[in-house]
Amino acid sequence: MASFPTANSAAELLSRVRQRRPRVHCLMNTVVQKFTADGITAVGGIPSMTSSEEEIESFVSKVDALTVNLGTLDAARRKVIRIAVEVANAEGKPWIVDPVHCDYSPSRLMFAQELITLHPTIVRGNAAEMAVIGDIGKALRIQTGPEDELKDDGRKINIVNGHPWMAKVTGTGCLSGGVIAAFMAVEPDAMLAAAAALTVTGVSAQLAARHARGPGTFEAAFLDALDTVNTNDILSLARIEHNED
Ligand SMILES: Nc1ncnc2c1ncn2[C@@H]1O[C@H](COP(=O)(O)OP(=O)(O)O)[C@@H](O)[C@H]1O
Ligand SMILES: Cc1ncsc1CCOP(=O)(O)O
Numbered sequence: 001m002a003s004f005p006t007a008n009s010a011a012e013l014l015s016r017v018r019q020r021r022p023r024v025h026c027l028m029n030t031v032v033q034k035f036t037a038d039g040i041t042a043v044g045g046i047p048s049m050t051s052s053e054e055e056i057e058s059f060v061s062k063v064d065a066l067t068v069n070l071g072t073l074d075a076a077r078r079k080v081i082r083i084a085v086e087v088a089n090a091e092g093k094p095w096i097v098d099p100v101h102c103d104y105s106p107s108r109l110m111f112a113q114e115l116i117t118l119h120p121t122i123v124r125g126n127a128a129e130m131a132v133i134g135d136i137g138k139a140l141r142i143q144t145g146p147e148d149e150l151k152d153d154g155r156k157i158n159i160v161n162g163h164p165w166m167a168k169v170t171g172t173g174c175l176s177g178g179v180i181a182a183f184m185a186v187e188p189d190a191m192l193a194a195a196a197a198l199t200v201t202g203v204s205a206q207l208a209a210r211h212a213r214g215p216g217t218f219e220a221a222f223l224d225a226l227d228t229v230n231t232n233d234i235l236s237l238a239r240i241e242h243n244e245d
């Protein structure tokens with residue numbers, strides 16, 4: 001029987017990420033490449049970021065997990081994403097899709113839906129994006145927001161951590177996709193991995209908010225907290241709720 005995520009499993013998986021230092025490749029929008037890479041590094045992973053057609057096959061072959069983010073999408077990145085996903089699938093590597101702004105553009109929505117037919121491990125978006133995405137097959141569904149809702153074939157989990165300043169910093173959702181990929185690299189159960197990743201980011205945000213004055217100082221304090229968050233912080237602050245319905 002599948003197990004349910006807990007504060008203990010989140011803390012254990014964070015230790016695993018820090019110990020194993022998984023490699024995560026990010027096909028990331030141009031706005032938050034630096035912030036996403038910094039978040040992955042701070043939590044203990046090793047990011048790579050190229051979108052070059054010549055290099056993508058080699059890079060995906062070298063990493064442990066892949067993040068596909070559809071922000072600032074263009075024709076060249078669509079081509080590279082298709083190659084990356086083919087390599088990840090052929091090599092059995094976990095990958096996550098973030099269908100950024102698919103609710104703004106029919107063309108981007110169609111591309112997101114095309115990717116979903118290729119069996120991503122996880123689809124994560126905000127409420128507006130997840131409202132239009134439709135059927136995601138057997139992928140783990142994550143809708144982030146004031147509460148993060150995670151749903152697979154038998155488990156429904158809410159993570160009630162985080163801070164409103166996360167919504168005032170561009171790219172916290174994109175960064176969460178990178179951190180989730182780092183956790184998927186060390187834990188095959190996508191629900192346990194993603195719940196741990198979102199608990200760690202949410203608890204880190206709460207710790208950061210104690211030292212910040214607004215979104216600007218919060219952004220730096222959040223990266224600091226991803227680096228220093230520890231088992232005690234997680235055990236005392238994690239709010240992981242199991243839903244029966
Ligand atoms: N009001 C809030 N309170 C707590 N956490 C939040 C809040 N709004 C967003 N978050 C957190 O910020 C991150 C990004 O979520 P969201 O804003 O839904 O994504 P996106 O950046 O893709 O729009 C998630 O980790 C989520 O938990
Ligand atoms: C990550 C992010 N957050 C706000 S704008 C942005 C980039 C999204 O790119 P696009 O405008 O092409 O959706």
Ligand SMILES: [Mg+2]
Nearest residue numbers: 100126173174
């Ligand atoms: Mg987003």
